Amino acid sequence: MTAPGSGAHTPPPPTPGGPGTTEAPAAAETAPTGTALAPDRARRARRTRRILGFAAVLAAGAVALAALNSGTRHGLLDPRSADPYGSRAVAELLKDRGVTTRVVTTAREAADATGPRTTLLVTDPDRLGTRQRGLIRSAMDLSGGRTVLLAPGSHSLTDLAPGVRTESATEADTLAPACTLPAATSAGPAATGDDRRYSTGLPRATACYPSDGDPTLLVLPAGTGGDTVLLGSGTILLNESLAEDGNASLALQLLGSRPELVWYIPSLADADPAADGDSEDQSLFDLVPIGWNWALLQLFVAAALAALWRARRLGPLVTEKLPVVIRASEATEGRARLYRKAGARDRASTVLRAATRERLAALVGVPASQAHDPATLVPAVSSRLGDGGHDVTSTLFGPTPSDDAALVALADHLDALEREVRTS
The missing domain is CATH 3.40.50 (Rossmann fold)
Structure with a gap:
């Protein structure tokens, strides 16, 4: 299947610095080495250990506080409880x-x-x-x-x-x-x-x-x-x-x-x-001992503070140049494989026809704003053709191909049509 957006031709492998090559600055062509990445990994590891240690200390403190509270708060009407609702x-x-x-x-x-x-x-x-x-x-x-x-x-x-x-x-x-x-x-x-x-x-x-x-x-x-x-x-x-x-x-x-x-x-x-209809109305938090409610509240506050602390360290987005040179043919082939895997013949044929119409409009003198208007483009293209038997309307504005073979045939017809207009 011919890749969309590339016309009917598959471009030959480009030479470095030639057409079809996405150029990157010289400084970006050299990928960073493992030695350069080592300090960053070490810093991230230390930061992660500090965060985990801080969270562990908070969790231990919350559990200890809950355990201490649970020893003196036994609930409603309990003679061991000094809470307001104890006895x-x-x-x-x-x-x-x-x-x-x-x-x-x-x-x-x-x-x-x-x-x-x-x-x-x-x-x-x-x-x-x-x-x-x-x-x-x-x-x-x-x-x-x-x-x-x-x-x-x-x-x-x-x-x-x-x-x-x-x-x-x-x-x-x-x-x-x-x-x-x-x-x-x-x-x-x-x-x-x-x-x-x-x-x-x-x-x-x-x-x-x-x-x-x-x-x-x-x-x-x-x-x-x-x-x-x-x-x-x-x-x-x-x-x-x-x-x-x-x-x-x-x-x-x-x-x-x-x-x-x-x-x-x-x-x-x-x-x-x-027995008791009131027990059915109790929520999950009503069944949690009072000490654990305080522990959960402290964990929630600690998590919110940690989120705010980390959010302050995030600066604005920074654009990063590509570390390698990417060939245009690789991007084209990758996109074509995605279309094929998804069975998107409708999308692929639409892109192929749209790109061909735009190039033909430039060749026959049709304004770009009218490149996708059949009433304007078809007569202009037909006037540049001989009696080659081209069905210009069906080729440029026809239905979606029924299978991959029909899509390949459509790409060939578009290629032949554009080549004949160029040589006329």
């Missing part, structure tokens, strides 16, 4: 009053630890699976101690507090006791109403801190001498809100009525995937 403050106050706190993460551990001298606190009842709820219910019936359920919903109330219904929450958070429960009357207003309200027809149930007529704290006596406390919000146990209103007093009285406190934080193994 270390209330655990320390209980310790000062002689109450020992034991943290458990499985329902079996929680059930085995309960007894008449214990208070069992379940921080997320709705997260429990069916088997776990059964274990906790059995412990509640047999222990004779107190069980505190934080914000249980309809999913867990059926098993853990039958006969109690949950109502929608209201905007009110700090509420007055409005009951005769000693713990509530001595504590006064407390933040119990920002999550759930309850309603029940059970006899002897004590309803406190009502919101729109429904209590946010409900105490249900048990036949074994213990009781069950339904607390509509865990706000009174948080570090950030413990000192507000009567939160501390109410929390200490509800959790400190027995000398031992079993603090049950359900683990993933105890979770019921279909």
